[in-house]
Amino acid sequence: MSAGWELQKAVYDALSVPGVLAAPVYDDVPQGAAMPYVAIGDSTIALAGSKTDDGEDHSLTLHVWSQYAGRRETKELLGQIKAALHGRPLVLSGHALVRLRFDFASDFADVDEQTRHGVIRFAALTNPD
Structure with missing residues (x-):
């Protein structure tokens, strides 16, 4: 199974x-x-392994x-x-989560000027079990 x-x-x-x-949280917004x-949102995965393991660096948005x-609801979420x-310490099947850390967050008005859009990104490192 994919670590991602x-x-x-x-x-x-x-x-x-x-x-x-x-x-609510959606993978595919109805x-x-x-x-x-x-x-x-989008994620990226890059090799973070060594000679002895096949670790992966993940970026998840x-x-x-x-x-x-106003900004209150977006910032609170x-x-x-x-x-x-x-x-x-999230549990992943077939993989060990070495770390999961906050990278950045941003909030701004969407193009319709009525909707607020917040973006938050996390960095993770996984190793296969």
């Missing part, structure tokens, strides 16, 4: 626990989904979408995501 897929599943599961986020919500008038994931 296992990491995404673990992140989704961690964020979908009732009470963790004040919004048409007409009510805001706010969190969408799993999540998106927050809100139509709250970004903070909830960071609290739920940064440094957490």
Whole structure:
């Protein structure tokens, strides 16, 4: 099983626990989904191995979408995501999560000027079990 897929599943599961986020999390956002919500975004994987292991560096991006008038809702959701994931020991099937750390977050007005868009990125290192 792919470490990238296992990491995404673990992140989704961690964020979908009732009470963790004040919004649903989607891998594929349903048409007409009510805001706010969190969408799993793009990821990249690079070799981080050595002569003795096949580790991978991961970059995982999540998106927050809100139509709250102001930045509060977006910033609160970004903070909830960071609290739920940064440094957490998520369990991946077939792989060991060596580290998961917050990289950056940003929020800004979307082109429609009514929607706030938040972006948060995490860096992870995995090794095969």
